[in-house]
Amino acid sequence: DPVAMSYLVDKSIFEIEKCALEVETKGEFTSGEVIKSLSTKTPVHICMDIDEKKFKAFFYQLIGNR
Numbered sequence: 001d002p003v004a005m006s007y008l009v010d011k012s013i014f015e016i017e018k019c020a021l022e023v024e025t026k027g028e029f030t031s032g033e034v035i036k037s038l039s040t041k042t043p044v045h046i047c048m049d050i051d052e053k054k055f056k057a058f059f060y061q062l063i064g065n066r
Contacts, residue, residue, distance in 0.1 A: 005048070006058050013058065015049035 007014055020041040023028045 002062075004061055006055060007047070010054075010058060013042070013051050013054045015046050016045050017048045018043045018045055020044070021046070 020037040020039050020043050021034050022037040022039065024033050024035050027033070037060070
């Protein structure tokens with residue numbers, strides 16, 4: 001996965017948020033969706049945004065250097 005690999009090499013391409021998540025099981029419209037939780041469960045790192053221009057430059061440089 002080029003996106004996961006690029007995160008390991010250059011984290012500045014990504015906007016990461018640390019938060020707890022839960023799977024909604026009781027919602028009428030959101031059942032089965034993963035939602036942010038206010039609980040004190042162990043937080044995970046979620047990619048909220050990617051600098052598309054920076055990612056493409058990184059990826060094209062990588063595949064061009066074969």
